[in-house]
Amino acid sequence: xxxxxVATTLVRPAGPPVPCPAAPLLAAELRRHGLDVEQRALSTGxxxxxxxxxxxxxxxxxxxEHERAARSALGAWLAVTGPRRVELAAPRSFCAxxxxxxxxxxxxxxxxxxPVYVRKQIxxxxxxxxxxxxxxxxxxxxxxxxxxxxxxxFSAHGVSPAVRGxxxxxxxxxxxxxxxxxxxxHTEARRFAGRGDTVLLIGHADHEEVEGTLGEAPxxxxxxxxxxxxxxxxxxxxxxxSYLMQTTLSVEEAGEIVDVLKARFPALxxxxxxxxxxxxxxxxxxxxxxxxxxxxVLVVGSENSSxxxxxxxxxxxAGRQAHLIDDVGALRPGWLVGVGVIxxxxxxxxPPRLVEEVLAALGGLGPVNAAEHxxxxxxxxxxxxxxxxx
Numbered sequence: 141x142x143x144x145x146v147a148t149t150l151v152r153p154a155g156p157p158v159p160c161p162a163a164p165l166l167a168a169e170l171r172r173h174g175l176d177v178e179q180r181a182l183s184t185g186x187x188x189x190x191x192x193x194x195x196x197x198x199x200x201x202x203x204x205e206h207e208r209a210a211r212s213a214l215g216a217w218l219a220v221t222g223p224r225r226v227e228l229a230a231p232r233s234f235c236a237x238x239x240x241x242x243x244x245x246x247x248x249x250x251x252x253x254x255p256v257y258v259r260k261q262i263x264x265x266x267x268x269x270x271x272x273x274x275x276x277x278x279x280x281x282x283x284x285x286x287x288x289x290x291x292x293x294f295s296a297h298g299v300s301p302a303v304r305g306x307x308x309x310x311x312x313x314x315x316x317x318x319x320x321x322x323x324x325x326h327t328e329a330r331r332f333a334g335r336g337d338t339v340l341l342i343g344h345a346d347h348e349e350v351e352g353t354l355g356e357a358p359x360x361x362x363x364x365x366x367x368x369x370x371x372x373x374x375x376x377x378x379x380x381x382s383y384l385m386q387t388t389l390s391v392e393e394a395g396e397i398v399d400v401l402k403a404r405f406p407a408l409x410x411x412x413x414x415x416x417x418x419x420x421x422x423x424x425x426x427x428x429x430x431x432x433x434x435x436x437v438l439v440v441g442s443e444n445s446s447x448x449x450x451x452x453x454x455x456x457x458a459g460r461q462a463h464l465i466d467d468v469g470a471l472r473p474g475w476l477v478g479v480g481v482i483x484x485x486x487x488x489x490x491p492p493r494l495v496e497e498v499l500a501a502l503g504g505l506g507p508v509n510a511a512e513h514x515x516x517x518x519x520x521x522x523x524x525x526x527x528x529x530x
Contacts, residue, residue, distance in 0.1 A: 159197070228430075260293055342364050
């Protein structure tokens with residue numbers, strides 16, 4: 141198939157070249173039409189169609205077979221050009237636990253010429269995983285995918301004692317990248333179970349963090365996923381009861397669940413400090429600060445990122461149109477119809493560059509006035525685990 145060419149720059153016979161920052165948007169739309177796409181500089185003479193407006197442009201070249209679909213995709217984006225304001229939530233993107241986990245894998249790769257294996261995704265972001273794979277990391281679902289005598293990194297979400305036991309039996313070289321705030325919840329689970337309590341774990345089934353925490357005391361832990369489940373859960377001794385939380389929950393929804401549990405079980409005890417991590421809380425508060433000003437909210441993050449999903453839910457509860465996008469290519473022209481103000485944020489596992497790419501592409505549709513709204517300054521740093529500290 142002859143690829144459709146999308147202009148990254150329009151070269152004119154007279155005058156300076158015209159940048160096309162929205163080229164990734166047009167290229168992605170064409171791929172959604174099933175077309176093969178190549179992005180490069182094009183002269184205006186070789187384009188099938190192009191437009192220059194406000195110092196930027198859009199242009200493409202397509203043969204007869206693909207010209208109709210190509211013009212349709214170009215027209216869809218041209219229909220939503222115009223000036224916009226972008227309200228940037230801050231903090232956004234990487235948190236300290238994610239930065240630490242990524243650095244663990246990078247340092248592990250730098251100290252050996254052998255493959256470094258990572259159990260599960262190191263953090264829940266497709267771009268982070270792809271980047272580390274390109275550097276030599278090998279991601280596996282379970283330890284049976286790790287050869288003997290190999291190095292294996294445990295992801296930021298933590299693992300159960302059973303997984304640690306298998307790694308010890310096989311004498312694998314383990315580097316633990318569990319986020320310290322997740323490790324805190326594991327410690328609390330052991331402590332609460334050790335004093336004889338039933339532990340009610342508030343979280344989402346099948347999330348890796350929850351699976352690891354449940355494994356600390358599986359016979360004494362009950363998963364509670366919603367206020368409806370909290371209203372029905374039964375415990376053996378309501379006088380010996382504690383609760384814990386997944387670190388990436390919606391603050392509001394988790395609070396509702398705890399309120400239901402406390403109403404039913406007055407003796408219920410919780411952790412000494414919040415389990416929902418500071419980064420999750422900060423990103424939710426930052427989005428609240430801008431959501432009411434926005435016609436559309438974009439959250440940069442991957443589908444399996446719990447904290448990113450919670451941000452989308454928060455925006456929708458505020459009555460906003462909201463979408464989770466893995467990167468700039470996931471934007472749809474239909475979302476921007478009638479939209480003058482966009483709220484933009486990113487989950488704690490999304491690289492900052494992805495937000496910058498979205499901003500740049502929006503600037504290719506017309507002038508963008510971006511304003512950042514910071515609700516908290518994050519200065520926390522976590523020490524690396526000893527195997528990669530030296």
